[in-house]
Amino acid sequence: MGSLNFTLLFDPLCLFFLFVICVVSLPAAIYSFSYLKGEYSSAKITLAAILLAVFIFSMLMVVTVSNVLFFLVAWEIMSLVSYFLVVFDTTHERSVKAGMIYIVMTHIGTAFLIAAFMIMYKYAGSFDFLAIKNACQAMPGGAKNIVFLLLLVGFGTKAGLVPLHIWLPYAHPQAPSHISSIMSGVMIKTAVYGIIRFVIFILGVHSGWWGALLLVTAVISSLVGIIYALMERDIKRLLAYSSVENMGIIFMGVGLGMFFINKNLPYLAVFSLAAGLYHLVNHAIFKGLLFLGAGCVYKAAGTRDIEKLGGLIKKMPQTAFLFLIGAMSISALPPFNGFVSEWLTLQGFFLGAHNVVGGTKLFLGICAALLALTGGLAAACFVKAFGVTFLALPRSRYAEEAREVSLAMRIPMFFLAALTLVFGLAASLILRLLVKVAGSASGIDISGMSFSLNNFVLSPQMGKSVYLSTPQLALVLAVLGSAGFIIYRLFAAKRDAAVSKTWDCGYYKLTSRNEYTATAFSKPFRIAFSFFLLPYRKTQKIRESFYHVKSFAYETHTTKVFKKYIYDPVLALVFKSAKSMRRIQPGSIHLYLAYIFITLLLLIIFMPKF
Amino acid sequence: MTILLQLALFIGVSPFLSGLISKIKNNLRMRRGMSVFQPYYNLAKLFSKSEVISENASWIFKLTPFVVISSALTASLLVPVIIFSNPLVNAGDFLALIFILALGRFFLVLAGLDTASSFGGMGSSREMFISSLAEPALYLAVFAISLRFGSTSLVEVSQMHTLSASLIVAASALFLVTLAETSRIPVDNQETHLELTMIHEAMVLEYSGKRLALIELSAYLKQMILFFLIAGIIFPIAPFGAVNFTQSFFWLAWFLARIFIIGLIVSVLEVSVAKMRLFRAADFLGFAFVLGIVAVICAILGV
Structure with missing residues (x-):
């Protein structure tokens, strides 16, 4: 057994992830104090603070330890502490259920990781990252393939890749909002760290299908994630599903990187990996912001159901503004950060297509088109999330009585909102840093490569050049927008605009009942994707008498295909086999003594063979 | 200077394009129709009127027209019409152009929801439905075009080039x-x-006066940008580099003529087909997606 040295690793990949963890955890921690105040007893708030500290610490350990055993210990602490945070709100039965699903899924994932690490240990004889990395070069291809698949399932469970995403929409919304923002913003990203560290850095990309498999999984994840998000009316669950989508986009970058490493295209490999990492940090920032915003809405209105909200922009203008910034960046609108990373990922596909042959071009093209579809649906989803929650008239008393949250909750959000803009405008500088991270993680020499020009212009110098400059775009947008406003003011006389009622077709009065709802907004999508969502409706006539129907109840639902066709049958099988296993446990002490005796005999016979 | 010229060209011509399409459509239907300059009169009229704003509206509603016009104008600057000495030549490519137009749409859709009218919400929902389903076809077309030109840079795309099957199919998908x-x-x-x-129209139903004028102008601009891109692919033209007056005149004439040709095709098409049910639009865009795939295959085969 190799020596167990507890050393920490600080290579560029670790530093990058340390930055991502800190940049979201800091504002979330500041936010947590005013968020928890008034909701829980002071003892529980202290407990929350301790758990939060341990949680952040465990994530920091996960990305810095240099030894597989310590990695597993840190990974397990992270999972357990986050479990306690998911069930923190013990008054709700839903928390317990969410926690159960989470803890089971995360341990299934860990089991796969342990299996992968055991195979690695068998070849290396050591738990140290570098020793395993050296030993992996001599590992046969078949073993490498198995290790890769085990790691993919293990980390994919944590990352919420479809079809292993099942726990994410339960666990993330149920935790307190600052925890949701850390879980969605950072914790699931440790899986990306795992894939990059263990597959790309240690194992080395062995076959071409690894990248292609990851790419296809990522594309499916992002599409499924965003379609579910679009159907959702619980704002935090919507954000959780959108995390599934964004993890898909991040893994598209990583998968493309692996694909190009295998195709021996180092420039594109580094570029795509860097694009994935760029989206990772961006998603951490804007998803952190959005979850904190959702927390403000929940705190102010007491509900997460957006059908009961509306008109909050007038009650809580600053929260609305901050949430809008988050929604714009996640919808990839210029000049915010989501735009840059989505552009880079798309360019990864476009540039890659010039350097591969035949059907692979079409494969990359279709992946790019599906990424574009995801982007379009994401914009629709966040128009719905923002529009239904914050605009128009309040749909219930909850929304009417909402008030702006305290300054201590808004400041962390302002910090994150400013970062979305900074990461959009300083794209050229940030890409340069990320390329170094990607280069060191994949072992590719980047000294002769250039990815951006001076004057904040992004430009992959590959084949014919293509350019993007977010500061220039932002400047032009701002100048033209203000020019439009100035011209408008020149023509408009004072008190030119009359305030009147919304057009009501001549009826007497419009109320919030006439507004478009979230369910109505997503109806066209529900119909277009009905082959996957399998929507069904429940109708019920409530009668006063046989002749007079007093009211009509109508519900529409979508079928969760993964739960219904994969998880439910598996669960049923587990229960069935558990039931039949009960037969060997009849409660007779003689039989149990016989079991012990037989085991002992078998051990005595077979022990010398090990 | 170049920027101002290009802005002037787009703002000056784009309403005419709409007027022309409407005129041709009316003539094809054996009507006299309105003057081709009617869009200008409309804009002037709207700009001199005062506005009515819904009492439910928030600052989103008031801000939207400026964001929309700014996104349309920025997009019109990215299109390489006059590329010599254009300082914005490095600012963005074909993909950036699509994202910038999406910025305007995002706000327009929010404004539709803002006034608590069910028409606005309906328009918003349908607009997002159509536009998000259009994305894959759009990107596949751009993908095929970029395979042909070696990059998504709009400068490359607007160079003089020879036509090929992949470009024609891609342009049809784009169309x-x-x-x-x-x-x-x-x-x-x-x-x-x-x-x-x-x-x-449902989405912008609550707008009136000057803000409506800005939104209408943005719609004209967006239309001209998209027509220009299609025209640039099917009817290649060298970018403006002429020195003397006659050359500039002929360049400008051909530049406008090919956009009007696209407009002519659109108007003939509009009078000869019926509007589809909303959910048939998904099939329509699915067809565009298939055309996109065909374009990519053609590009791979090198035709």
């Missing part, structure tokens, strides 16, 4: 997407007066 994006029949109908059948 179908353009019909959807510019709210033309068979996806939407600009002339309808029934709120329930509107998409784009």
Whole structure:
């Protein structure tokens, strides 16, 4: 057994992830104090603070330890502490259920990781990252393939890749909002760290299908994630599903990187990996912001159901503004950060297509088109999330009585909102840093490569050049927008605009009942994707008498295909086999003594063979 | 200077393009129709009127027209019409152009939801539906085009080039997407007066006066940009580099003529097909997606 040295690793990949963890955890921690105040007893708030500290610490350990055993210990602490945070709100039965699903899924994932690490240990004889990395070069291809698949399932469970995403929409919304923002913003990203560290850095990309498999999984994840998000009316669950989508986009970058490493295209490999990492940090920032915003809405209105909200922009203008910034960046609108990373990922596909042959071009093209579809649906989803929650008239008393949250909750959000803009405008500088991270993680020499020009212009110098400059775009947008406003003011006389009622077709009065709802907004999508969502409706006539129907109840639902066709049958099988296993446990002490005796005999016979 | 010239060109010509399409459509239907300059009169009229703003509206509603016009104008600057000494030549490519137009749409859709009118919400929902389903076809077309030109840079695309099958198919996919994006029949109908059948018009139903003028102008601009891109692919033209007056005149004439040709095709198409049911639009865009795949295959085969 190799020596167990507890050393920490600080290579560029670790530093990058340390930055991502800190940049979201800091504002979330500041936010947590005013968020928890008034909701829980002071003892529980202290407990929350301790758990939060341990949680952040465990994530920091996960990305810095240099030894597989310590990695597993840190990974397990992270999972357990986050479990306690998911069930923190013990008054709700839903928390317990969410926690159960989470803890089971995360341990299934860990089991796969342990299996992968055991195979690695068998070849290396050591738990140290570098020793395993050296030993992996001599590992046969078949073993490498198995290790890769085990790691993919293990980390994919944590990352919420479809079809292993099942726990994410339960666990993330149920935790307190600052925890949701850390879980969605950072914790699931440790899986990306795992894939990059263990597959790309240690194992080395062995076959071409690894990248292609990851790419296809990522594309499916992002599409499924965003379609579910679009159907959702619980704002935090919507954000959780959108995390599934964004993890898909991040893994598209990583998968493309692996694909190009295998195709021996180092420039594109580094570029795509860097694009994935760029989206990772961006998603951490804007998803952190959005979850904190959702927390403000929940705190102010007491509900997460957006059908009961509306008109909050007038009650809580600053929260609305901050949430809008988050929604714009996640919808990839210029000049915010989501735009840059989505552009880079798309360019990864476009540039890659010039350097591969035949059907692979079409494969990359279709992946790019599906990424574009995801982007379009994401914009629709966040128009719905923002529009239904914050605009128009309040749909219930909850929304009417909402008030702006305290300054201590808004400041962390302002910090994150400013970062979305900074990461959009300083794209050229940030890409340069990320390329170094990607280069060191994949072992590719980047000294002769250039990815951006001076004057904040992004430009992959590959084949014919293509350019993007977010500061220039932002400047032009701002100048033209203000020019439009100035011209408008020149023509408009004072008190030119009359305030009147919304057009009501001549009826007497419009109320919030006439507004478009979230369910109505997503109806066209529900119909277009009905082959996957399998929507069904429940109708019920409530009668006063046989002749007079007093009211009509109508519900529409979508079928969760993964739960219904994969998880439910598996669960049923587990229960069935558990039931039949009960037969060997009849409660007779003689039989149990016989079991012990037989085991002992078998051990005595077979022990010398090990 | 170049920037101002290009802005002037787009703002000056784009309403005319709309007027022309409407004139041709009316003539094809054996009507006299309105003057081709009617869009200018409309803009002037709207700009001199005062506005009515819904009492439910928030600052989003008031801000939206400026964001929309700024996104349309920025997009019109990215299109390489006059590329010599254009300082914005490095600012963005074909993909950036699509994202910038999406910025305007995002706000327009929010404004539709803002006034608590069910028409606005309906328009918003349908607009997002159509535009998000149009994305894959649009990107596949751009993908095929970029395979041909070696990059997504708009400068490359607008160079003089020879036509090929992949470009023609890609341009047709782009054309179908353009019909959807510019709210033309068979996806939407600009002339309808029934709120329930509107998409784009329903979304902006609450706007009036100067803000409506800005939104209308943005729609004209967006239409001209998209037509220009298609024209640039099917009717290649060298970018403006002429020195003397006659050359500039002929260049400008050909530049405009090819955009008008696209407009002519659109108007003939609009009078000859019926508007589709909303959910048929998904099939329509699915067809555009298939065309996109064909374009990519053609590009791979090198034809």
